[in-house]
Amino acid sequence: MKKTLPLLLLLYFFVQCNTVSKQNTHYQTLIPAPKLQADVAFAYKQLQKLHPNLYLYSSKWTLDHQFDSLKNTITTPMTPLAFFKKISPVVAAVKQGHLFVQAPRIKYTKKQTKALLQKGIGPLSQFDFEYLDHKLYLLKNNSQDSTILVGSEVISINRTKPNELIDQYSNYYASDGFNTTFKTRGNGARFTTFFTIENGIQDSLTYVLKYRDSLKTSTIKRFKKETKTTQNKKTNTPKKQTNHAQKAKKVRQKKRIQGYDPATAQYMRNIRFLEKDSSIAVLKIRGFKNKAYRRFYKETFEKIKQYQTKNLILDLRDNGGGRLSEISDLYAYLSDTTFVFLEPSEVVSRSQFFNGSYYNGGSFVLKILKTILSPAYYSYLLCTIHKKDNGKSYFATETKKRQANTNAFRGKVYVLINGLSFSASSILSSNLKGSKRAFFVGQETGGAYNGTVAGVMPTFKLPYSKLKIRTGLMHVVPFYKTSVVGHGIYPDHEILPTLQDRIQHIDPELNWILKDIKKAH
Incomplete structure (x- = not known):
């Protein structure tokens, strides 16, 4: 047993590293146009199977046309990120805020993530941003450059103009219906995600900032905050230990x-x-x-x-x-x-709800366990999902x-x-x-x-690009x-x-x- 455990841990580490490496290699790979066209067809078919009231805000004719047009415009191989930028606006045309395509991003092993965290706070995370009137501003400065003033407008970061990046990525997700405040209020917080998708995680970034009429260029590097450690040489009494335990419990x-x-x-x-x-x-x-x-x-x-x-x-x-x-x-x-x-709550059907919710995600062992317990879950759905006279199925919650x-x-x-x-x-x-x-x-x-x-x-994965859609x-x-x-x-x-x-x-x-x-x- 003592020899087996280290071997299992080593095997787990090797499998994880290999999986991450494969995923990252895939994200740099050009995928042939016919396969991407097949992904488009698969995505639309899955939405029709799983998403209730799919044509609430955009008609069937409109979505049919958009998905068909997308397939016709894909004529050359693309990376998953380039394909993400093509398919996301079409999925967003459904106009449901919970529905979106997840952007492909570089993966890190647990060891790599730990090493990155030990290096400290990244150059994007050192600021809080606010997006107002198509301009990005700094609301909080946690960097080591104390000369950067709160309220400064961000003109560019590594030559990327924030307003152009935000305008671009605003096309890749939707709010509910025709609402606009979901995007305008949230774009400041989402900017770091947009930038990271495009540029990856960086250790150093060059900011061009504007405060009133003055421009300032500052290079912000990853840094680790110093933590003060104090050693209490006095031995804690049992009473103090009890008080500490009580406080910790509270x-x-x-x-x-x-x-x-x-x-x-x-x-x-x-x-x-x-x-x-x-x-x-x-x-x-x-x-x-x-x-x-x-x-x-x-x-x-x-x-x-x-x-x-x-x-x-x-x-x-x-x-x-x-x-x-x-x-x-x-x-x-x-x-x-x-x-x-x-x-x-309207659902597409009891069977599609079962397939979409129950077996989505999870490890191989978990899926075996779910298969064993599936009769009990389906029995629950028999009691809660019913078809009405209009032919539609509804979940009672x-x-x-x-x-x-x-x-x-x-x-x-x-x-x-x-x-x-x-x-x-x-x-x-x-x-x-x-x-x-x-x-x-x-x-x-x-x-x-x-x-x-x-x-x-749930999320489902496209067969060839491996993009996930929630x-x-x-x-x-x-x-x-x-x-x-x-x-x-x-x-x-x-x-x-x-x-x-x-x-x-x-x-x-x-x-x-x-x-x-x-x-x-």
Whole structure:
């Protein structure tokens, strides 16, 4: 056994290195035109099999024409990246924000990734960016060059003009329907991804920056932050050790309940009370995912009731979505009456939903285990997916009538939204808006009012280019809908933060609500 384990580890390392090497070689390979044409046909056929309501925003004639035209324009061999740039706009023409082609990127082994992390922070990650009026600005400077001023416009990075790169990549993905705020609000954050796809991970970049009328060129290199280490020579007493263990336990519990995200070092859920009398509460939800959300909402609304809070501000800005069960539970704390949260979700068919969701992804061993358990899962689908008189199949989730929670908030609700309020956060907003339970402040949501195709989102791989396409399997529709097709939830009071607001960390949307509350009193 002692000899076997090292051999297995060595074999695993060799297989991983070989797999990564093959993938990276493939991404540099020219693929013949007939094979790429076959990939186009395969992609469209898979979307027709898996994606419900495929022609909601673009007609069948339009998509047929676009996919046929794409095949006809492919006459020469291409690399996977070049093919990605051809097929992505056509897939984006479906106009569903959860549907997109994943860009091919250089892969790294675990050893290579570890070595890269040990070298420190990359030259892109040392800045926070904001994209306003077709210009990219620096919002935060974490580099070693202290002469770079926050608010500087990025003219170029290694001769790449940000606005041209962002305009190009904006064609490669879609928002829900005809919405534009999903892109305009998110392009600053997405810029680093766009740049990395084009240029790979770099250790050094040359920035040309403009501040007012002055131009500045600065070369930013990868660097490792120094960490201070202190040695405690004193022996900890048993009492101190106990206190430390108790504190560590509390931190772990907080991370579990509030949903700590190590990638951003932020909690998914936060509640804070304003004013001495706690008459105003701000509930910030960054995403409907991670850990014990039921306990968080139970404890939060118990506090709100105990403190006799009169105004609740629900902050859904930059919330990209998550679990349907979580938003349904949260709505039960906000609704003032019995409610139905969702309409039945349309799927292409029970069998296609089964094939697309159940067997997608996973290792060889996992797929064997899934095969053994597949009768149980299919039995579950027999109870939840039914064909209606219109010939379409529907998945029943969060469709039953529910009572408002006994600790439901009865005061005034404000909701903060912007272009990155997407998916589940838009579904929640639709029902709050339609039921007239909340007053909305900010910017039109990136997610559509009338729902989105998401729920279960597998990926499928194209046979020759090996590009992956992610698609939703359920057309998730809120109970409340609007006659305005293909747009998000519009705010009752629109506020668009300026560049100076961003730089100075001023929150004009929240400030407006606080003034509105004071006016009411």
